[in-house]
Amino acid sequence: MEEKAQPEAQVVFVLGGPGSGKGTQSAKLVEEFGVVHLSAGDLLRRERNTPGSEHGELISKYIKEGKIVPVEITVALLLTEMKKCVSEKKTSFLVDGFPRNEDNVRGWKEVVGSYAKVPFILFFSCSEEVMEKRLLSRKQGRTDDNVESIRKRFKTYQESSMPVIKEFEKNGLCREISCDRSVDEIYAEVRKYFL
Ligand SMILES: Nc1ncnc2c1ncn2[C@@H]1O[C@H](COP(=O)(O)OP(=O)(O)OP(=O)(O)O)[C@@H](O)[C@H]1O
Ligand SMILES: O=c1ccn([C@@H]2O[C@H](COP(=O)(O)O)[C@@H](O)[C@H]2O)c(=O)[nH]1
Numbered sequence: 212m213e214e215k216a217q218p219e220a221q222v223v224f225v226l227g228g229p230g231s232g233k234g235t236q237s238a239k240l241v242e243e244f245g246v247v248h249l250s251a252g253d254l255l256r257r258e259r260n261t262p263g264s265e266h267g268e269l270i271s272k273y274i275k276e277g278k279i280v281p282v283e284i285t286v287a288l289l290l291t292e293m294k295k296c297v298s299e300k301k302t303s304f305l306v307d308g309f310p311r312n313e314d315n316v317r318g319w320k321e322v323v324g325s326y327a328k329v330p331f332i333l334f335f336s337c338s339e340e341v342m343e344k345r346l347l348s349r350k351q352g353r354t355d356d357n358v359e360s361i362r363k364r365f366k367t368y369q370e371s372s373m374p375v376i377k378e379f380e381k382n383g384l385c386r387e388i389s390c391d392r393s394v395d396e397i398y399a400e401v402r403k404y405f406l
């Protein structure tokens with residue numbers, strides 16, 4: 212009988228609206244559990260800032276408009292990073308801010324597929340009012356942390372990302388955490404999923 216290949220990587224997708232606290236909570240999980248944090252947005256920003264990048268201009272425009280970058284670009288960046296880590300025997304990942312729409316899910320299945328197992332996803336729910344306040348006081352110099360871009364990001368999140376989260380929920384994979392509270396209160400709940 213032919214043996215099925217085991218996945219090389221374990222991936223928890225970290226999803227939620229802009230400013231819900233995905234990066235903040237991921238950093239705490241890295242510290243306590245030694246998982247690798249891959250923020251799709253950070254990878255895209257790094258690619259955008261890479262001199263001579265063939266996709267730099269496109270990424271820059273999409274981010275400012277709060278639009279979702281074509282999946283071929285994002286998934287290639289994610290897989291490259293994952294493979295690098297796996298070669299160093301780091302196999303547990305938090306993939307933050309991806310997948311963001313149905314096409315992202317399709318691209319992930321096509322390109323990553325059985326290379327990674329996704330046991331569950333974290334979903335950080337948060338009110339827009341709280342998220343907007345956090346984003347406007349983040350002060351990291353992001354080109355999309357302004358009222359105009361934030362509104363566009365919220366719209367993309369509601370229209371394209373929420374259906375993906377709902378699908379994970381339907382399949383019993385979604386672990387929802389309410390994020391309108393302090394970092395430590397949220398983390399006390401988040402960490403339990405990794406024990
Ligand atoms: N529970 C919290 N209470 C107050 N401030 C928070 C909380 N969580 C995160 N923040 C702050 O809110 C801002 C946004 O948090 P963070 O960058 O983690 O969100 P994110 O979900 O990764 O956002 P994005 O989708 O834009 O990358 C940061 O300045 C962070 O310090
Ligand atoms: O899978 C992804 C992740 C991100 N983007 C684009 O980047 C920005 C910022 O993402 P953050 O998660 O807030 O850092 C997002 O608004 C998208 O424009 C993407 O296209 N695909």
Ligand SMILES: [Mg+2]
Binds near residue numbers: 233234250252308
């Ligand atoms: Mg983030």
